[in-house]
Amino acid sequence: MSSLVRFMKRTLAVGAVALAAVSLQPGTATAGPAPVVGGTRAAQGEFPFMVRLSMGCGGALYTQQIVLTAAHCVSGSGNNTSITATAGVVDLNSSSAIKVKSTKVLRAPGYNGTGKDWALIKLARPINLPTLKIAETKAYDNGTFTVAGWGATREGGSQQRYLMKATVPFVSDAACNAAYSDLVPSEEICAGYLDQGGVDTCQGDSGGPMFRRDNAGAWIQVGIVSWGIGCARPDYPGVYTEVSTFAAQIKSAAATL
Template sequence: MNLLRTLKRCAVAGAAVLAAVSLQPSSASAAASSPAPPVVGGQRAAQGEFPFMVRLSMGCGGSLLTQQIVLTAAHCVPATGNNTSITATAGVVDLNSASAVRVRSTKVYRAPGYNGTGKDWALVKLAQPINLPTLNIADSTEYNTGTFTVAGWGSAREGGAQQRYLLKATVPFVSDASCSSSYPTLVAGEEICAGYTQGGVDTCQGDSGGPMFRRDNAGAWIQVGIVSWGEGCARPNRPGVYAEVSTFAAQIRAAAATL
């Protein structure tokens, strides 16, 4: 794993693979305009706004692929197998809320061939279903453009503490060509970038595994990315890098069917 990929993922020593990104500015699209107004550290999400969001106890985010399976990042979890060590918290924007639903894991499935570069997706099966809406995943690159929403409980600034309340922000698509100029190790076809050229809005430490999503043609939310890595948080010309969900959609669904 090269240095750039390590910077965002492993920002908090001691938290088993915490890392990756939390709502602060990042970016690298020469064509992207700045947000108006800038959302530094994100804005607080409303209760019920993103009901599919999940917080995992190792310090990562995730989304409900089904009511009993969480889609997250491979770098957040250990190898595939039985695992009862993870607690998923859902149903609230305030992690301290008495209304939070908390369910333990039973199994983990990490993307085959994951080695720290690309293929950054994983599944966590829960002991019981959570009765909340799920988040559809993109099957094609049709939605890999435009403006995306990101959300998480990660740091509101680079090196900062993780958050009690769910934060949200929007970030624009960054082309592979532009992103590769910032990150020569970008795995085109497996990773997708988003952020502002001047920085100011991005995901950060503790947002790893959370979804990057947008509206589909029917107006429903659809997931196009999984928070993966980046250099710092919200730095100019350093966009966030996300696992490209459409590339792995068939594998994700097939793996979920086996859990």
């Protein structure tokens, strides 16, 4: 990966200013890229499955009581009542926001900071909102994707009050591997604008979904915001957990919560 440093796309606390860039050691979570760069504000109700997590990450409702997010956003598996999930709003300060505490966390087995970047958070009660189904085959791992989050809108910026959205095109494993020598192609999928940059997820977007329409026109999740070099830099696309690779494990893990 040359002399550049790999960054996870999270912040350490809701409302925190983006932290200075620091290197990531296996098994740790740290600051890196910021909300969606080069995007526009989402409309209320446009992505009802979106969840904001109190540790400074995003997520999506896998079921009405389970949030799918990134492994690097959580410290491990087990009982956990310290996380608050906020849902149902574009504006995090809205009085109509739904806030629910966590009860359990399940981090991907074998996660050590490289690949396998997924986790499940069980909530204390169901949230009566639409869920986001996950891709179970690689049929949708191509084309143009939508990303959304409350992360920074520029590298080194602060997280946002309003949910932002953007579209990013698929980047092949070969092209992405040219940028990142430690890419795990069997477990990760890349998206972004290689030549010009300008659109990307960033700090505070970690754990949020990358999704597209399926053949029936419904939203389907193909990625989880994971890491990258900076935010929206040319030649450095965003790296996402390839959901289809882990779909069976996610389904099985959710059944145990």
